[in-house]
Amino acid sequence: xxxxxxxxxxxxxxxxxxxxxxxxxxxxxxxxxxxxxxxxxxxxxxxxxxxxxxxxxxxxxxxxxxxxxxxxxxxxxxxxxxxxxxxxxxxxxxxxxxxxxxxxxxxxxxxxxxxxxxxxxxxxxxxxxxxxxxxxxxxxxxxxxxxxxxxxxxxxxxxxxxxxxxxxxxxxxxxxxxxxxxxxxxxxxxxxxxxxxxxxxxxxxxxxxxxxxxxxxxxxxxxxxxxxxxxxxxxxxxxxxxxxxxxxxxxxxxxxxxxxxxxxxxxxxxxxxxxxxxxxxxxxxxxxxxxxxxxxxxxxxxxxxxxxxxxxxxxxxxxxxxxxxxxxxxxxxxxxxxxxxxxxxxxxxxxxxxxxxxxxxxxxxxxxxxxxxxxxxxxxxxxxxxxxxxxxxxxxxxxxxxxxx
Numbered sequence: 001x002x003x004x005x006x007x008x009x010x011x012x013x014x015x016x017x018x019x020x021x022x023x024x025x026x027x028x029x030x031x032x033x034x035x036x037x038x039x040x041x042x043x044x045x046x047x048x049x050x051x052x053x054x055x056x057x058x059x060x061x062x063x064x065x066x067x068x069x070x071x072x073x074x075x076x077x078x079x080x081x082x083x084x085x086x087x088x089x090x091x092x093x094x095x096x097x098x099x100x101x102x103x104x105x106x107x108x109x110x111x112x113x114x115x116x117x118x119x120x121x122x123x124x125x126x127x128x129x130x131x132x133x134x135x136x137x138x139x140x141x142x143x144x145x146x147x148x149x150x151x152x153x154x155x156x157x158x159x160x161x162x163x164x165x166x167x168x169x170x171x172x173x174x175x176x177x178x179x180x181x182x183x184x185x186x187x188x189x190x191x192x193x194x195x196x197x198x199x200x201x202x203x204x205x206x207x208x209x210x211x212x213x214x215x216x217x218x219x220x221x222x223x224x225x226x227x228x229x230x231x232x233x234x235x236x237x238x239x240x241x242x243x244x245x246x247x248x249x250x251x252x253x254x255x256x257x258x259x260x261x262x263x264x265x266x267x268x269x270x271x272x273x274x275x276x277x278x279x280x281x282x283x284x285x286x287x288x289x290x291x292x293x294x295x296x297x298x299x300x301x302x303x304x305x306x307x308x309x310x311x312x313x314x315x316x317x318x319x320x321x322x323x324x325x326x327x328x329x330x331x332x333x334x335x336x337x338x339x340x341x342x343x344x345x346x347x348x349x350x351x352x353x354x355x356x357x358x359x360x361x362x363x364x365x366x367x368x369x370x371x372x373x374x375x376x377x378x379x380x381x382x383x384x385x386x387x388x389x390x391x392x393x394x395x396x397x398x399x400x401x402x403x404x405x
Contacts, residue, residue, distance in 0.1 A: 060111040062312045064271045067122050070129065072242065084125060088132030108138050114308065115144040117152040117161065118354060124157070127164035134171060145361060148174060154353060193370045195320040203320035204287055208258075210318055211285040215253030220283065220383070234258065241276045249277075255382070256283040261290065265302040274306050278313035282382035289321035293331045293348040300332065300350065304358045311365045314378045325366035329359040372397065
């Protein structure tokens with residue numbers, strides 16, 4: 001049995017290290033096949049980490065990306081007798097079967113970030129998909145903002161999803177990692193990324209000026225892209241999306257894209273579009289984010305999905321908005337909150353349990369995205385040329401903090 005080390009962690013850092021260091025769970029998972037860590041958004045988390053052993057196959061992926069991949073594979077395998085089992089074999093080609101104890105092949109480790117189900121097409125296939133993966137010896141390590149029993153709560157045809165919940169509870173050791181501390185809010189720092197009144201008298205104009213400044217600055221264009229002529233002026237562009245579609249970008253310069261909110265979240269776009277956007281641009285400017293209410297419920301849901309995708313890809317986000325992040329969701333309430341409000345409930349309140357649950361995560365991520373630590377993560381991943389200036393800023397802040405103390 002492997003020795004265990006207890007540590008606090010950020011799930012994205014943990015999964016990155018898991019993939020890079022090739023952690024092996026095989027010894028431990030003779031007794032425990034999988035683990036699920038859940039908590040409310042941005043709370044502290046505690047994790048059991050196992051020492052690394054060689055020859056372990058690991059894959060870390062955001063849950064939304066994973067399901068898009070699964071559905072694409074299902075379409076490609078539509079003519080075989082059992083497409084779902086074939087997809088499971090593709091996803092875990094060298095995993096050992098649980099029925100064959102003589103196999104020496106190590107099980108594959110699948111790390112799913114932000115396991116959150118809202119789509120009936122996903123809910124309908126998850127139970128059998130993971131039954132096939134577990135048959136092949138796959139080890140699941142996942143994080144979620146909901147406990148298993150709360151997954152896909154009030155979802156359409158949820159009865160089809162209940163066997164997956166039962167399997168999770170049977171096969172997983174579930175860790176509730178809730179904490180009263182929101183660590184993202186501790187890193188709060190405004191750096192000219194979020195423009196709203198009264199801090200900025202003309203938020204939209206400030207955003208456009210900031211966008212053009214970023215496009216002209218180092219870090220927005222790959223070396224040699226301009227052919228020595230200097231960065232080209234921002235212009236419309238299109239990027240490819242899954243299944244042969246195109247996403248129109250109203251204004252793009254180098255690795256930065258500019259969208260009016262209505263063009264990105266007011267249209268019938270989804271996770272595939274947002275993933276393609278984040279794969280083609282590392283900086284996003286979003287103009288005129290509204291206050292959410294019953295009048296723009298669909299746009300609010302898309303905005304939540306966009307923020308989740310941008311956060312997972314460490315995208316630098318600039319925005320002009322009608323208020324601060326918390327103000328945007330002031331009228332988004334759960335059914336319980338709406339009942340408690342009674343006659344004082346705003347007439348345009350958006351009563352939606354899923355959005356009400358997701359709003360705290362979204363607010364927290366919008367705040368963290370303005371922090372120096374997040375901007376440094378963005379620079380490391382997308383624009384290393386920006387790191388020296390950010391390092392210098394961090395040193396100045398550290399000295400300022402010491403003087404205050």
